[in-house]
Amino acid sequence: MNSLTWVLLAVAIGTVSCIGSVVLVIRARDATDKSRWFWLGLAAIIYGSGVWATHFVAMIAEAPPMRMGYALGPTVLSVLLVIFGAFPAFVLVLTPSPTRLRRMGAGLILGVSVAAMHLTGMAAMRFAGTLAYRPEYLVLAVGLGMVLSALAWRRLADFPAVSAVGEAGLLLVLGIAAIHFIAMAGTRYVPGPMAASGAILIGRNATLASAAASAIAIGLSLIVGLFDQRWRQVRLEAARLRQLADCTIEGLLIHAEGVILWANGVLCDMLDMDLASLTGRDVATLAHPHDLPMIRRHVLADSGSLDEIAMVGANGRALSAEIASRRIRYEGRPAGVIALRDTTDRRRSAARIEHLAFHDTLTGLANRARFDDALAAMIEAATVAQPLSLLLIDLDRFKAVNDLHGHLIGDQLLQHVASRLRRLMREDDLVARMGGDEFAILCPKASVEAATRLADRVIETLSARFEVDGQVLTIGASVGLAMAPLNARDAATLMQAADLALGRAKREGRDRFCFFEPGMDIRFRERRAIEQDLRSAIEADALDVHYQPVVDCATREIVGYEALVRWSHATRGPISPVDFIPIAEEAGLILALGKLVLEHAAAAACRWPAHISLAVNLSPRQFHDPNLGDDIIAIIQRVGLPAERLELEVTESVLIDDSSRALDILKQLKAHGIRIALDDFGTGYSSLGTLRQFPFDKLKIDRSFVQSLGIDHDATSMVHAILAMGTSLRLTVTAEGVETELQFETLCASGCDLVQGFLLGRPAPSPEVNGGSPVPEGDGAAPGLARHRRVGLV
Incomplete structure (x- = not known):
């Protein structure tokens, strides 16, 4: 191999070691406190071994032609110097929020460490001669190495981006190369007479073997780092999955063959348990015993169905949930995920709605x-x-x-x-x-x-x-x-x-x-038939209004008439008001019937002398109509009857059934000038209270007391008491149901104002009959009473 090949090999070893150390520094940054020191130590070993191997491989390319070797002690010391120098530099790099000064400090330490390794390695050389150094080259080499090593960490915030990692590795290897090759450029081998000597010498082959071993160690360390990086990505992916799961509204758990590996916060809150108590637990223990087959089906298979199960939370708390399941891979192995949505409140609301519905x-x-x-x-x-x-x-x-x-x-x-x-x-x-x-x-x-x-x-x-x-x-x-x-x-x-x-x-x-009883059904049908006929009679205006005279006890003259409705059925004949009035009230016909009677009676009264009054009874059911007062006023205005000639008779039950509305209506009528009489006085349980509630114009003594006059001492006393009370309250008192001369004379003698009854005249059609006489002779009036009546009444 030529020198260039050895140089390229040296650079390759340095590049791999620098990139590997940067990757491990990144791993240490993301690690926990306990594992961070391991990864920093491994990064320092890879960096130091790479620097040492780069140095000695490059020295092969530059070695002089003479025989030479390396002393073992200084050689080992050189590698230790760079390893133990790189460790604090890397710690300084990972200091929280590193500043430019800290990065410069890390570059200074790395530059000094590499320079120390280089000089110590050069001092380990044993050959026939000596080495001569030019100081300016050493200063330039170490300074440039420091700067490049400091610049390597300028993009620390961008790690682990590939470009940032590549740039950092390149700058680190350039720093190493600058120190080695610039320093070597200022170094001369000076031959001498002395042969190579030292304690323990290693030759070229041993150096290559050591460099190869370093390269293998670097490679293995990189493989460990890469596998860890992949495993860390898997765990980060699982962590992101857990974070995403915590953002859902469903409770989620991941299990392996039914054993819970992890659960999200929603499920922990749902069951009122912490993650530690759920991890390692059998999923089946969360379900109510009767739903065990269903939850086991979701554990063993990828069920696409959405089911509802009963669950058991902390302290045996019962709740219900919808369940769905899927098969996934979790941290690199097959697993199952079960989603649970709490439906307890929804079921409780549904039960509440059902309860309200029924x-x-x-x-x-x-x-x-x-x-x-x-x-x-x-x-x-x-x-x-x-x-x-x-x-x-x-x-x-x-x-x-x-x-x-x-x-x-x-x-x-x-x-x-x-x-x-x-x-x-x-x-x-x-x-x-x-x-x-x-x-x-x-x-x-x-x-x-x-x-x-x-x-x-x-x-x-x-x-x-x-x-x-x-x-x-x-x-x-x-x-x-x-x-x-x-x-x-x-x-x-x-x-x-x-x-x-x-x-x-x-x-x-x-x-x-x-x-x-069976007869009730017959009477009910009979009652319904009468109701239908009464409805038709009202619509056809087929009922009659009869008038019973009211006589002044002092003058024994007729001073008014009470209007009474009568019904003569086409097939049944006359039907008593006692029978059809309750039916009209129950069927809601009383309003129409009351208007019909008042309209007929008021129209008839308009033809009577001005001093003759008209009395009309009002049913308590009529007061259910809030427009009753307006309707009465409208009727008398339409027919032209003066309000002061109309007298409306009401019973105490009117005020008891709906006192507020009834009082409002009565006050409206009285304010218009209509007189109000309290009918059947003495039969109610709160008569005195009723008189205090409303200022009536007249009291009518019930016929039950009148008919017992002279027979029942208590009834006679009651009549006298009512007459005395009427006088005291300045109320006109009318006695109804007078049928005998004794009753008439007794009432007149006791100071009664007005009387009416069969003795004085039975109810009859309009008083216009018989030449205008209000009540014709022979109608049942008491003997001697007719001579006191005035004639010419219309």
């Missing part, structure tokens, strides 16, 4: 939808031996509680009612709130006796006093009871039967229960 929000009882579903299912299973009982419950006096105490107390009362009803139920029974103050109970497999006992307990329980927010309240309950298949074989018919029984219980005085 339960009453106020009481928590089943609502109408769930009741209907349960009724349809239970009635299908009902048999004669195991019948189904249906109880419909309507609270008594609940509306009065709502009006007197407010809806908040009313809602709390309903919650107390629901709680009491729950305590009465068997496991298979269902209690539901149907709406408002209506409840229903379904009792499957309940005998007649059991249903009767339950109805009694319901009434007894709901009749007991309630304490709500410091208020002691007393209500009651009416119950309608029907059974399947005894009374019905389908849900609609059973509901109708129970409703009919409930209606009867309410009509018979409430706080009681009634069984459905």
